Amino acid sequence: MAIREGNLEAPKRHPIKWQEPDYYDTTKINQELERVFDICHGCRRCVSLCNAFPTLFDLVDESPTLEVDGVKKEDYQAVVDQCYLCDLCAETKCPYIPPHEWAVDFPQLMLRTKASKFKARTSSITKFWRDRLISSTGSLLKTLSTPGIAQAINSASKSSKLRAIGQKITGIHANAPLPRFHPKPADKQLEEHIGQDLPVKKGSKTTGKVAIYITCYGNHNEPAIVKSLVDILIHNGIPVQLLTDSNCCGMPKLELGDLDSVAKLKEKNIPVFRRAIANGYDIMSIIPSCTLMYREEIPLMFPEDREASDVANHFFDPFEYLMGRYKDGLISTEFKNHLGNVSYHAACHQRVQNIGQKTREFLSLIPDTSVTMIERCSGHDGTYALKEESYEHAMKIARPVLRRIQESQPDTYGSDCPMAGRLIAHGMNDESNPESPLKMLARAYGLGN
Ligand code: SF4
Numbered sequence: 001m002a003i004r005e006g007n008l009e010a011p012k013r014h015p016i017k018w019q020e021p022d023y024y025d026t027t028k029i030n031q032e033l034e035r036v037f038d039i040c041h042g043c044r045r046c047v048s049l050c051n052a053f054p055t056l057f058d059l060v061d062e063s064p065t066l067e068v069d070g071v072k073k074e075d076y077q078a079v080v081d082q083c084y085l086c087d088l089c090a091e092t093k094c095p096y097i098p099p100h101e102w103a104v105d106f107p108q109l110m111l112r113t114k115a116s117k118f119k120a121r122t123s124s125i126t127k128f129w130r131d132r133l134i135s136s137t138g139s140l141l142k143t144l145s146t147p148g149i150a151q152a153i154n155s156a157s158k159s160s161k162l163r164a165i166g167q168k169i170t171g172i173h174a175n176a177p178l179p180r181f182h183p184k185p186a187d188k189q190l191e192e193h194i195g196q197d198l199p200v201k202k203g204s205k206t207t208g209k210v211a212i213y214i215t216c217y218g219n220h221n222e223p224a225i226v227k228s229l230v231d232i233l234i235h236n237g238i239p240v241q242l243l244t245d246s247n248c249c250g251m252p253k254l255e256l257g258d259l260d261s262v263a264k265l266k267e268k269n270i271p272v273f274r275r276a277i278a279n280g281y282d283i284m285s286i287i288p289s290c291t292l293m294y295r296e297e298i299p300l301m302f303p304e305d306r307e308a309s310d311v312a313n314h315f316f317d318p319f320e321y322l323m324g325r326y327k328d329g330l331i332s333t334e335f336k337n338h339l340g341n342v343s344y345h346a347a348c349h350q351r352v353q354n355i356g357q358k359t360r361e362f363l364s365l366i367p368d369t370s371v372t373m374i375e376r377c378s379g380h381d382g383t384y385a386l387k388e389e390s391y392e393h394a395m396k397i398a399r400p401v402l403r404r405i406q407e408s409q410p411d412t413y414g415s416d417c418p419m420a421g422r423l424i425a426h427g428m429n430d431e432s433n434p435e436s437p438l439k440m441l442a443r444a445y446g447l448g449n
């Protein structure tokens with residue numbers, strides 16, 4: 001059969017075979033890395049996406065053969081360490097992803113290599129514990145938002161001396177922007193059930209009731225964004241339930257290759273989501289990565305699990321949901337405030353959900369509002385921007401985004417991903433906060449925070 005250049009069909013990613021022993025076999029992994037690296041070396045179209053591809057191409061170009069066979073196997077890990085599993089190369093660029101017969105799925109191969117390394121525990125002790133700590137967002141963020149501790153951490157994060165000591169002990173870069181901690185998390189600020197007396201209006205694709213997966217970050221670091229989402233839904237006549245008994249989505253553990261921990265978190269969360277779905281709710285979160293986890297990553301890890309695929313089918317991005325309801329004539333377009341010139345960063349983990357430009361489309365409904373959309377990686381990428389070995393790379397990746405925002409001289413700016421928004425503000429030395437699109441929308445509706 002003739003091999004064609006690129007796919008004409010939509011990407012169809014293969015299930016992740018993480019429960020098979022071969023998945024962790026380093027000899028087989030190295031053979032697959034060599035095969036895929038060779039295809040990438042011949043292609044090179046992902047060179048500007050992240051630092052993984054430039055690292056690979058530098059290794060090839062500096063090898064004695066100028067080919068992948070000249071790169072030492074022990075240097076492969078340098079490429080893997082630069083991948084933060086944003087999925088952009090696979091979902092937006094690669095013509096060789098399945099169903100193409102070359103079956104290149106670069107992030108899935110990076111995940112496999114990370115998982116094998118995690119099982120073998122070959123990281124240094126400091127990095128092993130640092131990574132375990134910063135990926136345990138559920139317990140870590142809960143502890144750091146305890147009254148008293150939250151205020152102490154927020155003020156300590158401004159001290160360059162303490163941050164330098166912190167970098168030596170924890171491996172978290174002294175300049176990396178740390179999230180702010182709130183002593184009163186969203187689940188303590190907001191009622192668990194709101195608007196239950198509102199009449200439920202079913203849409204063509206939506207049930208008309210929303211259960212909010214608060215997420216660790218939304219709960220402890222950005223409760224105001226969760227509140228904006230609640231206000232917007234109630235304003236549009238949609239009853240809301242907060243899923244206060246949910247756990248971390250597992251994305252930070254996935255990024256680390258700790259797939260057993262991802263599976264444990266999934267086992268805790270799926271029954272919580274299923275209960276809400278059985279009671280007629282759709283589900284959404286304010287963090288694109290957490291949404292992606294249950295829409296794509298968990299179903300790929302558990303392809304036979306019908307409950308997981310049922311959850312995936314009921315999970316929405318907030319603006320995808322609002323746009324769907326708008327098309328059904330079920331959304332208010334009475335706005336009290338215009339937003340002016342908005343600079344909006346589309347988060348990678350939202351873009352790879354293949355839902356189109358729903359945030360831009362919805363914000364553009366607001367009168368006297370023009371939206372400049374920036375589709376480049378912010379560089380935050382989970383814990384990548386926090387680590388001492390990758391913070392500088394993250395800031396380099398962020399530069400084109402910062403330039404675009406500065407050039408557009410916006411009245412307001414922000415990202416679907418609040419962490420990306422904070423990194424962008426940090427890169428621009430902006431002491432004020434970025435404004436998440438949900439907060440922008442709440443402001444346009446005249447809803448207070
Ligand atoms: S998944 Fe993202 S970070 Fe990883 S190689 Fe692809 S583009 Fe780079």
Ligand code: SF4
Pocket residue numbers: 039040041043044045046047089090093094095096104106
């Ligand atoms: S991941 Fe695909 S598109 Fe990107 S460099 Fe490799 S082969 Fe080319």
